Structures are given as structure tokens and as C-alpha cells.
Amino acid sequence: MLEFLTQSPHFYDYVTLGVLFLGVFNVGEILFLLYNKAKVERSELKRGNLKRLAATALITATDPAELLPPPVAEDEFAAYSEAIASVLDSFEGEVAVKAAKLLTDLGIDGHYRRLARHRTWYKRGNAIDILSSFRLRANREFFLAVFRSEPSTDVKYRILYGLSRLTRDHAEIRELAELLSTLPYLTAKYTEDIFFNIISALKANGREEEFGLFLKEALDDKKVLNLVKRDCLTACHAASCEKGRSVLKKYYEAHEEEPEIQIAAVRALAKMGDFVLIPPALRHADWRVRLTALKYADLCCTDLLPEIRCLLRDNSYHVRLAAAMTMARAGGAARAALTEEAASQDKFAAAAAAYALTQGAA
Amino acid sequence: MKLFLLWMAVHASQYVVFLYFLVVNTTYTLLIFLALRDIVRHAYLTTSRVARRQLASEHYFKPVTVIVPAHNEAAVITQSVQALLNLHYPEYEVIVVNDGSTDGTLARLKEDFKLVSSIKPVRLQVPHEDIQAVYRSADYANLIVIDKLNGGKADAINAGINVSSYPIFCSIDADSLLEPDALLKSSKLFLEDDELIATGGIIRILNGCTVKDGAVTEIGLPRTTLEAMQVLEYTRAFLSGRTGWNALKSLLIISGAFGVFRKDIVVAVNGYRKTVGEDMDLVMRLHRHCRDNKIPYKILFVPDPVCWTQAPYSLGMLLKQRNRWHRGMIDALLVNRSMILNPKYGATSLIGISYFIFVEFLGPLIELFGYVSIPILYYFDMLNTQFLVMLVLLAVFWGISINIGAVFLDIYNFRRYKKTSDILRLCVMSAVEFFGYRQLMLLERLLATLTFRRKDWGTQDRQVFENKPTTP
Numbered sequence: 033m034l035e036f037l038t039q040s041p042h043f044y045d046y047v048t049l050g051v052l053f054l055g056v057f058n059v060g061e062i063l064f065l066l067y068n069k070a071k072v073e074r075s076e077l078k079r080g081n082l083k084r085l086a087a088t089a090l091i092t093a094t095d096p097a098e099l100l101p102p103p104v105a106e107d108e109f110a111a112y113s114e115a116i117a118s119v120l121d122s123f124e125g126e127v128a129v130k131a132a133k134l135l136t137d138l139g140i141d142g143h144y145r146r147l148a149r150h151r152t153w154y155k156r157g158n159a160i161d162i163l164s165s166f167r168l169r170a171n172r173e174f175f176l177a178v179f180r181s182e183p184s185t186d187v188k189y190r191i192l193y194g195l196s197r198l199t200r201d202h203a204e205i206r207e208l209a210e211l212l213s214t215l216p217y218l219t220a221k222y223t224e225d226i227f228f229n230i231i232s233a234l235k236a237n238g239r240e241e242e243f244g245l246f247l248k249e250a251l252d253d254k255k256v257l258n259l260v261k262r263d264c265l266t267a268c269h270a271a272s273c274e275k276g277r278s279v280l281k282k283y284y285e286a287h288e289e290e291p292e293i294q295i296a297a298v299r300a301l302a303k304m305g306d307f308v309l310i311p312p313a314l315r316h317a318d319w320r321v322r323l324t325a326l327k328y329a330d331l332c333c334t335d336l337l338p339e340i341r342c343l344l345r346d347n348s349y350h351v352r353l354a355a356a357m358t359m360a361r362a363g364g365a366a367r368a369a370l371t372e373e374a375a376s377q378d379k380f381a382a383a384a385a386a387y388a389l390t391q392g393a394a
Numbered sequence: 395m396k397l398f399l400l401w402m403a404v405h406a407s408q409y410v411v412f413l414y415f416l417v418v419n420t421t422y423t424l425l426i427f428l429a430l431r432d433i434v435r436h437a438y439l440t441t442s443r444v445a446r447r448q449l450a451s452e453h454y455f456k457p458v459t460v461i462v463p464a465h466n467e468a469a470v471i472t473q474s475v476q477a478l479l480n481l482h483y484p485e486y487e488v489i490v491v492n493d494g495s496t497d498g499t500l501a502r503l504k505e506d507f508k509l510v511s512s513i514k515p516v517r518l519q520v521p522h523e524d525i526q527a528v529y530r531s532a533d534y535a536n537l538i539v540i541d542k543l544n545g546g547k548a549d550a551i552n553a554g555i556n557v558s559s560y561p562i563f564c565s566i567d568a569d570s571l572l573e574p575d576a577l578l579k580s581s582k583l584f585l586e587d588d589e590l591i592a593t594g595g596i597i598r599i600l601n602g603c604t605v606k607d608g609a610v611t612e613i614g615l616p617r618t619t620l621e622a623m624q625v626l627e628y629t630r631a632f633l634s635g636r637t638g639w640n641a642l643k644s645l646l647i648i649s650g651a652f653g654v655f656r657k658d659i660v661v662a663v664n665g666y667r668k669t670v671g672e673d674m675d676l677v678m679r680l681h682r683h684c685r686d687n688k689i690p691y692k693i694l695f696v697p698d699p700v701c702w703t704q705a706p707y708s709l710g711m712l713l714k715q716r717n718r719w720h721r722g723m724i725d726a727l728l729v730n731r732s733m734i735l736n737p738k739y740g741a742t743s744l745i746g747i748s749y750f751i752f753v754e755f756l757g758p759l760i761e762l763f764g765y766v767s768i769p770i771l772y773y774f775d776m777l778n779t780q781f782l783v784m785l786v787l788l789a790v791f792w793g794i795s796i797n798i799g800a801v802f803l804d805i806y807n808f809r810r811y812k813k814t815s816d817i818l819r820l821c822v823m824s825a826v827e828f829f830g831y832r833q834l835m836l837l838e839r840l841l842a843t844l845t846f847r848r849k850d851w852g853t854q855d856r857q858v859f860e861n862k863p864t865t866p
Contacts, residue, residue: 038781047784054791061798062821065805066814154438221585349517383515390513391530 079111086115090131091123097137109143116140117165132168141166145174153184160187164194172198185215189222196229200237202245205230209246209256220263227267235271243268244275251282258290265296269303277304284309291318298324307332314339319348326354330362337366344373344381352380356388401774408771411764415785418753419792425638426799432641433633433697433807457485458581458654459563461554463547465493467568470704472506474568477608479534482574483581487536489554490568494523494544503539508532514557520665522552547650548666555657555665563660567651569704571600571608576699580654589692591659592680594648595699596632598810599625601707610702615816619823620712623831624705626823630800636695637803644746645693646681647674652701659683659691667729670849671722678730681742697808713838720842723754758839765833790828797824 038044089096103109112134119131135141147159160178163171172195179191192215195208212226234240247264250256265283268276280297287293298309298321310332313325322343329336340362343355356373359366373385460478464471471490478488492500503509509529516525523545531537542553551565562584564577576595583593602616602625615622639645648655650673663679666672677693684691706712727734727750734751736743771777801820804810811817 038778044780044784047788051784051787051791054788054795058791058794058798061795061802062818065802065817065821068806069809069812069814069817072809154435158438219586219588349515353515380515383513387512387514390511 075107079107082108082111083115086112086134087119090116090119090127090134096130096134100134100138102138103140103143109140112138113140113144113162113165117162120166132166135166135168141168141171148174148178153187156182156184157187157190160190160194164190164197167197169198169200179211188215189218192226193222193229196226197233199230199233200242201239202242202249205242205246206249209250209260212260213255213257217257217259220259220266223260223263224266224270227264228271231267231271231273235273240273240275243273244279247276247279247283251279251286258287258293261287262290262293262296265293265300269296269300272303273300274304277301277306280306281308284312291316291321294318294321295324298328302328302331311336311339314343319346319351322346322351323348323354326351326358330358330366334362334365337362337369340366341369341373344384345378349380352384353387356381356384357391359385360388360391400770405776407763407767411760411767412785414752414757414760414764415789418757419789419796421749421753422634422796423792423799426634426796426803428641429634429637429803432637433803436697437807455484455578456562456581456584457487457560458483458577459554459558459560459657460486460488460577461551461558461563461565462488462490462568463493463550463554463565464490464495464499464568465544465547465550466495466497466499468495468497468499468502470569471499471502473605473608474571475503475507475537477571478566479537480574480608481572481577483577485560486577487538487559488534489538489540489557491540491542491550491554493542493546493550500539500541504529507534507537507539509539512538514538516556518556519661520552520555522549522556522665525553525557528557546668546672548668548672551672552665555660558657561657562654563657564652564654565650566701567703570597570651571605571610571702572652573700573702574609576652576701577654579699580696583694583696584654584656587692589690590656590694591684591691592648592653592655592677592693594636594653594695595701596697597628597649597651597701597703599628599705600702601625601705603702613810614813615811615819616705616707618707619826620709621705621707622819623823623827624712626797626801626820626827628705629804629820630797632695633697633803634796634800637697639746640695642741642745644741644749645695646677646742646746646750648677648693648695649673649701651703652699659689668849669722669725669729670718671724671726674723675726675729678726678733678747681739682730682733685739685742709834713834716835716838717842717845720839721846721848723750724843724846727751727755755843758836758843761836762840790825793828794824797827 086096086100089099093099100112103112116131116135120128123131141163144159144163148156148163150156150159160175163175175191175195175198179188179195182188182191192208192211195211199205199208208226208230212223217223231240231243234242247268250261250264261283265276265280267273268280280301284294284297287297294309294313294316298313301307301309307328310325310329313321314329314336316322316325326340326343329340337359340355340358343351344359346352346355356370359370367389370385370389373381374389376382376385460481462474462478467474475488475490490503492503508531510532512528512530514528514530516528523543525540525542527541529539529541531539538557540553540557542550545553554565555563562581564580566572580593580595584590599616599621600610601621602614603610604612604614615625636645636647653673655676659680660666660676663676663683667675667679669675680691680693683689706715727747730747733739733743733747735748739747768777768782798821801817801824805817811820
């Protein structure tokens, strides 16, 4: 049986060795598991205590660095950085200044700056994430320097995320947008997130108008991708950036061929209570734009009823249904018209109308 | 002459069995190493602050439809739906599809959730049996119930897809419970990557855990060996298997118990196909569709979002379930046979499908051949007893290493089972599996291979979730 193997003089010695090795390996694995379990439980306890201690010291002590033992192990750095980031998120003024100073005093900032140059990409990414959570203006130059030398695009996206939280004026927004354009487009939500952070940072510094300036500059800028423009407008919607309002209509008019930008413009303006784009959007050739407009149509213009009623016969299933729902929400004459439509000969219009009426009842 | 041929066959079989043993164990070992690398990286990145903040942000999500196909699930449906209505997610709808139940599932839903009739026009995008009625809950605006003629699980999910309003849907079994943040964790991936078309989380065994108000409050191993063995199997299949296949970009199964999909792409492949292995079949067709049409895509398994499911607690139920899974796999491979060893489909075909053919499909036959050849070799006086003993020892010890490796991945990274006794018991199960359990499963898989044309699901008994530990 398998002579060529078994006739080898040391065959059975090797197999026995293999079996013994696997046996020892198995026992070793179990022992390591139990040891690791105990170690992790101890570490969790320590982390919890350190976090509480750091938070208390930051709020109560004049110089918290004197009270806190300097971090040595990785879990101690993690515990302090979590506590400090949480304080920086929740407090302003003296406590926030103390928290930022503590990062330098305990060498936490320096530790993560060193880790941001680690040879493993995900450890660098994690360090960048932690540095981002501190939102220290002093880290801006560091982020820019790391960005230039960083080989991994995954980490670069994280660096830009960190930078977006430190933005102060429209020149910095432009710089960030340019850096963003050096990377492959990631996702809509990522870009939106970047601009949402920018708007939030500007708002926190009372400089929201800087974003309005950037939007104006970007309108005709061919270097800024249309996808990025769309995400900018979506961020305006999410962050309610009032200062961008004046330029949003121009985006709608300048991008006839880009329904997604127009949708973002309609949504952002409608959220700010400005419904000037709803009537043209209801007549738009693209069903997605019509659908977006219908979501806000009941809030603005009662004289749009005939147009909305026409949309009950639209080619798109979604538009028909949305038109019916809009009429149901609008109430009054619109609802009466909807009741008439429920008995209509047009099967599609009748079905949508009947559904919208029962929705109201439910 | 006949005797000579038999002798030759037996002789050749030794090499086949030996080679099979080496290939299978090496593959499993490699998968564990790949999984370890993947899980550590995933753990690093998802526990980072930005990830957590994004998870909590109310601005960043895509609305999701949760589809729950239910056929005779009266015992568990209320708790299951209640748990789904308590998920942490900004915008989602739950669609329960009553697939021709005869045990009062619909009546239970009507009573517990105050259902009122709705006449929502339904767009027929994927085929399914007739819908008899659509209901909406008067208490929960995001709960819809569809009552349709019986057509099977795939058919029921297709009906849910047609009624759904959102671009992403999650299919979940009625006897499963999602952790409150499971939907957030899995759908977040669709925001991070526009190429993602499907993802699935880990399925864990509910038996032995304590459930309160539709949520798992205490995690423990089930009392019986049969159920505890399944915990080990699931841990190995998901943490070392699927995570490893993920790393090789060859993932072929997103579990039917919990999968999240982009609706447009599922509609493009005409939805689920009526078969007992609808989950594997769908994923294979998604691979095929995207490759054929040169659509950049990703199908990912993530070990983080957790779905708890009831495992069979009797041997009969377990064998029935495994038989069905094996038949489903064979059917999916047959229907998608154009992908077999076809370089056009890249690693998915050359690595993933090849593994399923040679290990999962042919494996039971080869293993049985190995067992049968022992007495034959003995009869012909060709049995080298020393070699046999060493081979069995090596196989068992290597197998135990692979099992403990999977337990290691789980306990080291996720620490769900915290009691030392549970960890040690899982390690003991790693060895026990080779003495009886494995052979039983082998026989059932062989039986399934012989009867793969059968399309029936069989019935599974359900237990009420609340106030478990669940073993009866």
C-alpha cells in the first residue's frame, strides 16, 4: 500500500512526529485560548478603570497629567485616547483645552503619529482614525505630510476624512477637493461624509459662508467631478448649509444633463424651505427628478394640483404612486380629486389612488 | 480478469483517498490562516472610532427592506417580527410573506400586529405565486404582511422583493433573530463600496442561549452534544470557511438565514429560483451575471453582524436539514455547470466551484470508498495495518487542529462564549466529531447525492424563543 511512501526508511518516524506535533499544537492552542481569555478580561477591566480615571481627572483636576499614570501598553493608550476623544466631543472651553494638552503631555498624540507610519496598512489606518477623532488643528500639517508619503489608498481615504474635520476656509476646502481628485472615486456616501464634516467644522467656527464660496467656485470648475459636485449638494442637504442656498438653483440650471445633481439641488433647497425648483422639476424628463419633486410638492404649491394629477398617469410606477401619496397628504381638493381618480377608467391611476387613500386611513 | 480489475481499482483508490485527505486538510488549514488575517484586519478597522461614529450617524444609511418568508411559523412568528421591529436602524420596512401556511401563522400576525388590508399596487419584477392579500399594521407603519399561495421559500422572497420599496433587501428566516445592530453593520458596507452587491453575516446557534423580548441576553452552549456539535460546525463553516473564501474572492454562499442584497441586481437575475438550495443558487447566478456582463462587483461575508438561528435539536431533524442542504448544493452546481472549471469566471470557478465539486460533492463518495476499501484490502491481504493506524491518527489530529483553529478564531476575536467550561467543551467537541457524528453526516450526504432530484423541504419543528435555554 502506497509502497513508495512506506518503504522510505524514516516514513513512520516522520508520521509519528507529525501526529505528536499536532497533538502538542492542539494542547498549546487550548492553553493559549484560556490564557488569552484571562488576559483580555484583565485588560478590559484596566481599560474601563483608566477611561473613568482620565475622564474624571480631565473634568476635576487643574493638571490631569499629574494624576494619571503615563500610558505604556497599547491598551492604555487606547483607553486614554477613547476617554479624551469623548471629552473633546462633549466639552468646549477649558476642559477641551486641558484634554488637548493631555494628549501631548502623556505622549498619546506622538504615539499614534508613530503608529501612522507603521508598516502594516490597517494599523496605520487605525492610528489615523484615532488621530482624526482628536480633531487637533495641529495635526493638519502632519496629515498632509503623511498623505504625500502614504502608499495605501485605503489609508489615504482615512487621512482625508481626518483633514475634513479640521477645515477652516474655502482655500482649505479646495485643497482637500484637489487631494480627493487624486484618488479613485470611492463612494457617494464617503464624499458626502467628507463635505458634511467640512460644513460642520466651518459651522463650529462660524464660517459657513466659506462653503458657499467654494460651491460658487466649483460650479464651473471642470476639475471637480460631477459626482463630487452632486455629493457636495447632498452634504448641503444633510448639514442644512443655508449659506449655499443662493448657488443651489444655479447648479440645477447649469446641469440639465445631470439629473442626479438636479435631484440633490431640489432636495437641499426643499429642506431649507425653498420650493422654487419644484414646478420645473415636476415637468422634468427624468422620472427620478419628478419623483423627488413629488416628495415635497404637497408642502408648497396648491396650484400645482393639475400637474400632480397628470402624474397619476405617468409612465413610471414610482411616480404614479408618489403622485397619489402627495395628493393624499395635501388633503382638501387634492384628496377629493384622488377619490375621483380611484374610480377612474385608467387602471394604473385608479390603483395608485385607491392605495394612497387607504394609506391615509391606516 | 474481474478479480484483477477489482484489485487494480482498490489499489488506485488508495492513492485517491490519500490525495483527497491531503488536499482537504491542507485547504481547511489554509482557509484558517486566510481567515485569521482577514478577521484581525476587519476587527482593527471596524472597532476604530470613525467606523463606530459612522455606524451611529443618522445621516449615513440606505433604507432596507427586511423580508421574512414564513411557512407554518405560528410558534415563533410574533417574537421574530417583534425582534425585527426593534432593530436599530433609521429607515426600514419589514415584509412578512405568509407562504400558504396552514397552522394559523397569518391569524397570529393579524391578531398581534393589528393588520389592516392594504391595496398597494405591486410591480411584478420577479416571478412568484399569486398574492392573495397585502396587509399593513395599524400599530407599526413599517410592517407589511403578504398572504400568498404556497410556493416555497424562494417564491416567498420573490413576492417580498416585488412589494418592497427600498433599494436593498435583507432576507431572514422566521426562526432567526437578528442582533439589534446587525442590519446597520451589514448595510453600512453598501455605503462604503458601490461595487458590493451582496453580503451576509455570521449565523450563530440560538439553542442554549437565553432570549428576552426578542433579544439574546445570555450566550451559552446548548446542553446536548448534538446541538453543541452544530455550534462547532457553524463556527468552522462561517469563521474559517466563509471568511477564507472571502479572502480568495470565491464566496459561493450567502446564508439564506441572513443575507443582504442589492435589489436591482437580484431583479436582473430574475430573483430567486425555486429550489431547495436557493441561497447558493442565487449567489452563483449573481457571480455569473456580473462576470457575463462585465459588471464590477463584490460579494462579501462579514463576521461581525450576527443572526441567531434555531438549530435542529433531534437527530432526525438534523439529518433532514443536511440532506436538504446537500441536495441544494448539487442542484445549484448542476444549474450553474457552465461555471465549472471555466477561466472566464476567475477564482470563483477555478477555486470556489472546484472546491465544491471535489470536496463537498465528491468528498462523501471518496470518504465512503476509503471506509469500504479497508475490509476489501484486508480480504486481499493488502492492508498495511501500521499505515492505516498512522493515517487515521494523522487525520483525526489534523481534523482536531482545524476544529480548534476555528474555535480559536471565534474566541480570540469575538469572545461570544465567555465561560471557560463552554470553551473547553467546544474543544472536546472538536475531537468527538470524528467518532460517529462525522460518519452519520457522511451517510446522509450520500443519501442526498442519490436522491438529489427530490425537491421537498420537509418540515422542521419550531420552539418558542422566549426564556430559553432552548433545549427541550
